[in-house]
Amino acid sequence: MSAFTAVGLSHTYPGAAVKALDRLTLTVPAGQVTAILGPSGCGKSTLLALLGLLWDGPGPTGRLTYHGADRDHDLLALDTNSRAALRGDAFGFVLQSNYLLPHFTCLQNVAMPLALQGWPARVREAWARRLLAAPGVDPHGDLAARADAMPRAVSLGQRQRFAVLRALAADPDVVFADEPSSNLDPRNTTAMFELLALWRGGDLFPAAAADFAADRATPAKLRPWLAAHAGPRRPRTLVLVCHDAELAERHADAPSVCLSTPGGGA
Amino acid sequence: MSRAGWAFALGFCRRDLGEAQARAVSLAVAAAVALTVAATVVALAVPDVATEVRLRRMAAQPWTRCVWVQPLSSLDPKFTPERLVALEASARARLPAADPGLAVVGFHAVSLDVFDLNRDATGLSPYGRTVAAGDPLLPALPGLVRGGGGWNPAAPAGLLLCPRYLTRLGGDPDAPPAAVRLRAPASKRPIAWPVAGVLKEPLPLGHVFLIGAADYEALRAADGGDPSTDAESEPLPAGWPATWDDFPAPLRKAVREDGVEASVRPTLAGRALHLADRDRSPRTAADWEAKFRAVAAARPTGPALKWSPQGVTRLPPPPPLGPPEWATVYVTRPADLRHAAEAARDADLYANDANRLLVEEVEAAARSARRVVAALVAAFCVAGSVSLTLALYLRGRQKAAQYGMLKALGATDATLRTLAVTEAAALWLAGASLGLAGAAALGASTLAALGVGWDVLGAALAGDWPPLVAGFLALSLVACVVGNAVATRWVRRRPAAESLGLTS
Secondary structure, three states: OEEEEEEEEEEOOOOOOOOOEEEEEEEEEOOOEEEEEOOOOOOHHHHHHHHOOOOOOOOOEEEEEEEOOOOEEEOOOOOHHHHHHHHHHHEEEEOOOOOOOOOOOHHHHHOHHHHHOOOOHHHHHHHHHHHHHOOOOOOOOHHHHOOOOOHHHOOHHHHHHHHHHHHHOOOOOEEEEEOOOOOOOHHHHHHHHHHHHHHHHOOOOHHHHHHHHHOOOOOHHHHHHHHHHOOOOOOOEEEEEOOOHHHHHHHOOOOOEEOOOOEOOO | OOHHHHHHHHHHHHHHOOOHHHHHHHHHHHHHHHHHHHHHHHHHHHHHHHHHHHHHHHHHOHHHOEEEEEEOOOOOOOOOHHHHHHHHHHHHHHOOOOOOOOEEEEEOEEEOOEOOOOOOOOOOOOEEEEEOOOOOHHHHHHHHEHHHOOOOOOOOOOEEEOHHHHHHOOOEOOEOOOEEEEEOOOOOOEEEEEEEEEEOOOOHHHOOEEEEHHHHHHHHHOOOOOOEOEEEEEEOOOOOOOOHHHOOHHHHHHHHHOOEEEEEEEEOOEEEEEEEEOOOOOEOHHHHHHHHHHHHHHOOOOOOOOEOHHHOOEOOOOOOOOOOOEEEEEOOOHHHHHHHHHHHHHOOEEEEOHHHHHHHHHHHHHHHHHHHHHHHHHHHHHHHHHHHHHHHHHHHHHOHHHHHHHHHOOOOHHHHHHHHHHHHHHHHHHHHHHHHHHHHHHHHHHHHHHOOOHHHHHHHHHOOHHHHHHHHHHHHHHHHHHHHHHHHHHHHHOOHHHHOOOOO
16 A cells, blocks of 8 residues: 555746756555655655645646545645645644744744644643653653743644654654754664654554543543544555665665656666 | 634633734734824824814814904994893803803994004004903903003903004014003093903904903093194284294294194284194194284284184084993804804894814814825725734744644644634633723823823713724724634644655
8 A cells, every 4th residue: 555656746836947856656555664865966856745735836747646545636736725624634744844833932832833733722732742752752851841831932843753753743644854864863763763753653643532532621522533543454655855875774764765867777 | 613623712711812932913903903002093183173173272262263244235224231141141052052151242433543653653543342241251352462561350441452462563562561652532632541461362353452441441541631633813903924934033943843733824804923833633722822912922922922722623522422332242163263253144234254164174174184095094004904914824833833733633624713813802802901001191291291181082982983983993803813713714724744844
């Protein structure tokens, strides 16, 4: 079963003379870690932007399909609102920079995707704390200790791990990680990949979702979402963009997508 | 936009407005709104408040809240008490609202020959007016006299002079004389009359002095002698000179130096000695008798000189003063002057409504000022809106990465638009509150400096000011919100991949 299928996918940025992607055909299997490899400028981030619906300008051609849990989505034909809904419900992003909002605490940043989905502040922050307290999420206890600090007051590695938690907070089906460890030391790199592995393993959310669903104080409108995420394991896909083949080999369990020259043939 | 969207936007902007990265621009936006609001609110209030201040100043002075009326012809009846009452009733019926300050009072326009302070020659016959008991002008006069003067409204005595007239007489308004010399209205004899004070401003209607009505009656009665300008003796007895030139030289010199011209004139009964004041100033019978005695004493030889009071040429007594030929119609509100003038015209009277014209000038000036201010405010608002939009655009660009991350987290264009609207409204609210507070402070200090109470704003509040201010505030809010929506359009439409640096 595949999560994404691209057929003849090309992309040229407005005003650019060279195609960033040229007739790319690939399959990203669902429930696995797929690495997108290649040198700088080969189109890795562009591919991630197209897969993750982060590019809503002109340029892409071909076919790009996301095989969701309930139906397939033609990603190049979706309207703006559908793209936003898919990004919020099914996708999560961990980027090279953490992009934590500087005027919110780290915990509030973690809960930001839930805020956008209309979760009340009390519930979403309780959910984020529960996430932090889940076994394996914060093995050193440093994240929980700094959860209420502003991002500028925590270390770069902790910020990136909070950013990972933000990507995972709404239990997405796919997480896109663009060079997530390029600014991290080995300890934080390990902790970050363990966190992603924990999510992929499916043990991070069911218990928490069941507890929140059982809590009478939880608003009724959240119960369908909690019920869906408390259920049986779903395939969780990680798309990892990196230029480090060793890192890809270590974490990927599906064949890597290797992009080469500018123009990006797979 | 859903309630959840608004809740997210409110919660987000509560923290976002103070965010360090965009704080300077946020402050600039709020300050621009505050300055625009303060300047506009004050500017829009200025014409109404200035008009109210001017009208109040007019209302505070009796002679700027009145109309002067007089009959159209000197043959028409003057202002008897009954006519004054009828005129007051007519004016009361004309006024749109009851006016407890309405009063109609008569006065006389009078002319006095006043001597120059430094020379004997006069050449001036200035006009002034009386002020009667019960005239609203009377109690206000101490406030209109330099240094308060010695004017006692309860028992007014003496003349109040206009400063320029006193200067014309050779006096100093800052050190007025205790009295001026003038011709008594009855006898035309020079008499001294006290000066009660010098007025701060010119009197209306070209009058240069003011005198209490009772004081003027006293002035008319002040010369109680038997005056005449010349006198004649009985026929000269035999042995007296045939001409004045034949009288002794020392006598002729003394008579001349006394201001008297003497001559021997033929009469039906024979030649008689005629004495006349060289300036035609009246002298009393006793004065003339003393002159004749002096002539007789100077010529001790010969038969005694006889003279008779019947030989004195008498002046006619002054006519009775009668009813006043002028009346003043006082109102409380200068805006009612036009009704008072109309009432006078209805009664076939001439109405000198210079004050009404002044009110119309003030109102016309206010209308012009309002138009000018409105145009300036409009131009200012356009410039302010452009600046505001640019500042908000800058703010949006500074936050492009944050907007990109929110899009990656699932924020829709509507959510981001709501965010922009909410933030703009919050910035506007902060700026407008500051601006209104600043306008209040500026207004209060200005009114205090002018010595005007807050209640003067009542006129502005009753006029076009509230809708104009409300309209401006609404427009500025719309400009701020639309400006931010336009300014953030670029960042909202920008692909998140670009904002997040995935396309480099």
